[in-house]
Amino acid sequence: MNIFEEYIKKITNLILKNKEFLNLDNLNNFKGIAVESPPPEFDFDLSCNAGLLLGKINKIDPKYLANKIKDLIIKELKDFENIEVAGPGFLNLRLTKESLISKINEILNNKESFGKKNSNNNYNIEFVSANPTGPMHVGHCRGAIYGDVLSNLLKFNGNKVTKEYYINDYGNQIKNFAKSVFLRIREIKYNEKFMPNEDLYPGNYIIDIGQKILDSNKKEKFDNFEKSLNLLKKESLKYSMDLIKTDLKELGIEHDNFFSETELIEKKLVDKAINQLKQNNYVQEGFLEPPKGEPDKNWKKTKRLIFKSTLFGDDTDRAMQKNDGSWTYFANDVGYHMYKVNRNYEYLINVLGADHTGYTKRITAAVSALSDNKIQLNCKVCQLVKLYKHGKPFKMSKRAGDFISVRDLLNEVSKDSIRFMMLNRSNDVEIDFDFDKVLEKSKDNPVFYVQYSFARISSLFRTINKNLNDKVELDIKNFSLNENEIKILRKVFEWPKIIETASSKYEPHKIPYYLYELATLFHSYWSKGNENQSFKFVEEGKIKKTETLAIIVLVSIVIQRGMNILGVSLPDKM
RNA sequence: GCGCUUGUAGCUCAACUGGAUAGAGCGCCUGACUUCGGAUCAGGAGGUUCUGGGUUCGACUCCUAGCAGGCGCACCA
Structure with a gap:
């Protein structure tokens, strides 16, 4: 369910059917018609720019046209309780309780696929x-x-x-790599001093690789590089790929x-x-x-x-x-x-x-x-990850064996933090990565903020002795949402759109940003009870409003889907 | 010199791909803890979106000319 797409279709069809009434000749610009969420200061669920767009190409006053479209929507669609023309000619629309409930139920009944943009390429x-x-x-x-x-x-x-x-396992660099291993083997076996030069790889891991090759080739003399070359290439590559695969695996890849x-x-x-x-x-x-x-x-x-x-x-x-x-x-x-x-x-x-x-x-x-x-x-x-150490730029060089490895990082910071941090930026912007700072500040990494919201939700469900998957029945007669709940709901409605742009533009960084915003709304909602007792969710071990339950389940659904895509874990206790 | 890319609050970055009064975090200032788990929340200050021109109802976003940073510019991989 993508609420924006749904209403783009509905409104577009409505306009097409009534083009005489609207006095529109030129309708070839439907591509630009958008239904999106209005800025937060407007208390509406949706906004639409149809009036602006069609007004322009048909030379009609956008506000006048927007009003005509508004009349049409009121007449034909029963989904809205309030529609206003605002600004230069935007239509702002507020859904009725009935539509809200039906949208919520639709999500609750399709938890796994909420936000999914169906395609099979x-x-x-x-x-x-x-x-x-x-x-x-x-x-x-x-x-x-x-x-x-x-x-x-x-x-x-x-x-x-x-x-x-x-795997670039061909060409000179591999020969140099094998040569480095060869010399390290000579160092171990014959006590020859390893003399680094610009073609050789000096890192200590080369010694480890050399040792392993020695251990598994006891008969081999390693007296002639060319003679041992094939063996060295094959084995060194294997060990080196093992290193890489282990690192990848620990990153969850x-x-x-x-x-x-x-x-x-x-x-x-x-x-x-x-x-x-x-x-x-x-x-x-x-x-x-x-x-x-x-x-x-x-x-x-x-x-x-x-x-x-x-x-x-x-x-x-x-x-x-x-x-x-x-x-x-x-x-x-x-x-x-x-x-x-x-x-x-x-x-x-x-x-x-x-x-x-x-x-x-x-x-x-x-x-x-x-x-x-x-x-x-x-x-x-x-783009580059610019490294800093002790606040100073840190130049890495694999050749010099002078680099911070994924392993160094994993020893200090969790996989979850690394993943979230690396994504929390558009890919064409450089990342400043201060090694010391990351260590110090690992506690206020945004990933914890999002994880914590889920931990709170889980905790709530423990105290009311319910399961996140339990059915939530909304009663239309008493249905009402407070300010925080409506904000969260509107945010949840945006989830499919985030997925849509993140995947079609290859911009996964949208997801952590969005999850952070959703978590913010949730924490704010949760904290209302601290200021005012009447906002507490629970009374005597029971939830006071089913709406609360519904909203919180929605948040949990989106956070689970999102973190799953990011490959970040979601503990129910922290 | 050429190509790609970036330039938004003191700092690090967003901005639904042309929409409404440009938003977050950090830092700074003020407030909320016998906590429905405070790893949290409420509030405040902070902007000529690098500069000049153009396109249009409307520009951080598109075009153009500059300025500044980054990456690259082998017959290396």
């Missing part, structure tokens, strides 16, 4: 895809949580979602599919993709212009395969081959994305870190080219 969301050369750091977990919650959200609406992780770059190469998927693009002349041999900006010493003008991504809105065409003729990282990624396209998803989403902003155009271009413009890849970039 097939989504692929690629997220995290952190390089398998070490544990996850704090920056990774933003995209991880964003992707996970987006998946939950889309699933809640009935879509099929594949959560995918692309589980991918459906891990896809390896090496496998991609072995299956010749890159060649296939490039052949396909060649047939459409999207890939051709040619020369690229030298890169703009800083002059590059290594730059050579060489004939090579080039993807014409400018045809799809990119700034420049992109190289598929390196100087030595091997595929570029991008070429491999094109192969990977062909594999995605071929699996018949309606929507592809990539969640990327801020350092990939410049990459999005070319890969979206590639997907358009591969799918004949049928599939749109949507790249969502999560």
Whole structure:
């Protein structure tokens, strides 16, 4: 049930049926008609801009038109007890008790699906895809949580979602990684001092990995790097992915599919993709212009395969081959994305870190080219998490082994706080993350505020000895809502709309904001009893008004659905 | 130089994707505890929405020209 959509339809139909009466010629602008909640200072449930919109295109005074529409609504729909024309021509509408009760019952009878926006598309969301050369750091977990919650959200609406992780287990960085492990093994086994340089990974976790590999390969001498390379790559990758998977799991994240770059190469998927693009002349041999900006010493003008991504809105065409003729990282990624396209998803989403902003155009271009413009890849970039330590900016470097890992964070702060905090911000805004502050202030993290409201609700149900799922019967004769209750109810009505925009725009941060607002209204309602005894909910172990019960159950429904989507727990005691 | 992105209260951010008097938290000031669990609540102060121009009934939102911050700009991954 989405009350706003319901009345957009009803009012639109009414206007269409009565266009002569309203003297409307031009009705082609119904898209812009909105029914929403009016600002809180108006004591109405809904507001509608039909008068403004249609007045404008038909050159009729909006207020006059709004009044005519008002008359129509009064005549045809029995749902409202009061309608007013306000401001420049808004219609404000207040529902009758009967309609309120029927809306409330509708929600109570469909608890699980309240807010659900029915759709059944097939989504692929690629997220995290952190390089398998070490544990996850704090920056990774933003995209991880964003992707996970987006998946939950889309699933809640009935879509099929594949959560995918692309393992970049090919190329130089893996060789360097293996080399680092090799040297650490030599350090352990032969007491050779590990000399860090800029190609090597210095972190202590490399020692752990080395030790594990030593333990399970007792016969191996590790006297020649090239000879041990395959073993080292395979084992190091495995342990490194174990680290990442453990971190993800503790954050409450589980991918459906891990896809390896090496496998991609072995299956010749890159060649296939490039052949396909060649047939459409999207890939051709040619020369690229030298890169703009800083002059590059290594730059050579060489004939090579080039993807014409400018045809799809990119700034420049992109190289598929390196100087030595091997595929570029991008070429491999094109192969990977062909594999995605071929699996018949309606929507592809990539969640990327801020350092990939410049990459999005070319890969979206590639997907358009591969799918004949049928599939749109949507790249969502999560901005940086700026770290502070002791109030000072803290530069992270995975290479230097100098970073705050997800593990460090999890040791201090709960999964719930991390998830809520990382989401409580739109993805294209930087997050200031003061490590010390988070620790100090963990108690007034907004997540507790929302959780606490549910704990209070649970506590109330314990004292009246009832269950949240017990049936609530509303009696129309005595039905009345006080100011707090009506505010909460109106907020609850907005829930489906929050889900709708959060999922269609890929903006999951709307949810924590909304839940916080709902919790605020609830706490305020609850506290009324402290000021004035007559507002107490309970008398002699029994609830005084069933309306109270209904409203509180509504709040609990929304908070449960919401926190479930966020992947944050909801204890009934705190 | 180019692309993407951000600029809103002292600070950190919202604003239903063009709606009505721009809202929260923190911080500051005032008040409510023999608590239906105060991890809470009530109230106050705080704004030229970076600047200039444009579009229209109506702009934080769209267009345009600037200013300032961030990220990126290999044939690295």
